[in-house]
Amino acid sequence: MVVHQSDEGLMLDYASGALGEELSLAMATHLSLSMRQAQQYQTLNAIGGSMLDDIDCDSADDDDIGLESVLARLDYEPVTGKPVSFNRVTSDVIPAPLRDYIPADIDALKWRKVGPGVEEYRIKTANKAAKTSLLRIEPGRAMPEHTHSGREITVVLKGSYADGVETFARGDMQIADASDNHQPLADHEEGCICLIVLDAPVKLTGRVGRLLNPFVKF
């Protein structure tokens, strides 16, 4: 299955809080760049808000739910601010939720070469079974052909890529599952930067890919 946008199941799971950190990061990044989807998300949040309004609660209860102790803490609570600042190039490409996951500007990140014209920056998250990366692909270059043993979610941040069937541009999200075998090709002029989240490791299937398999984790 290949879709341009997140499906309604994934969207509900994100809004309700059922998704893990990595897929939530992909969704937050996608929604930051896609207005229509962001509005759908806001509708779901409004549903959550309405349900919270109407939730059964024991308000006759004498219990003050720790109001005193919370009031006593207020003066010591920091008021939030954003400490790290990024240059214009970075903030134009990387949406806010994803910026929290990178330590430096795009060009200052420790990119690792994973193929001809393809670089990867690994993003650290708590779950070791999932894999989250930024991928930077030079114009006209291809990713090694691969299939997945799990779901692969891609969100385009800059430029675009085509997978032989469709083209994905900034803000688009592609969800690929185990039945897909694809070889994304980056745009000929702009290349492509994207966020990739893998639920499980990718299997390389092309001839070169099979050779690379033991060494390349992608």
Place this chain on the structure above:
Amino acid sequence: MPPRPALKPVDKPTSDHLCGLVERIAETRDRQAFEDLYRHFAPRLKAYGMRAGADAITAEELAQEAMIMVWRKAASFDRRKATVSTWLFTIVRNKRIDLLRRQNRPDIEAEDVIAMIEPEIAQDDAVIAEQSHSVVRESLKTLPEDQKKVLAMAFFEDKSHSQIAEDLGLPLGTVKSRIRLAMSRLKGRLGKELAV
């Protein structure tokens, strides 16, 4: 110090009133406004935690931590974008994941969404946010039971849509189409009410 009166939630505070309370916290660190909000929302937040499977003590901790976030993040509240209930729902949901699952949950901030749709918002957008909230609330009541059930399980029982399908003994496609129907119905209503 004289003992405080027991929590007595204000009867049906208006959405406008609640917005004003958050804005007072943001502007002047108003503790009385915080107390009023606390009295209204803490019992709801605790109930939310218990519905998600937390015990009473953990659910209270969740309510407290969510309210602390209200104090810290009050400046990021924007009444043009969401009602206080919606904003608080997003806070308590993220806090629950942080507290119960020890996980981070990346989210979009209201200001990012606003930056994206700014040119489209009308001048009296606060009125629109308020209207759309009451429309959502009213339309929710008119949804068919099977659609409501799916939404309630998702929002209150910490279940993914595939777990919901499993629990209800339904094909995944059926659950997805219920979600889609519920959302398009709410959106349809929104469009109709707000087009005027």
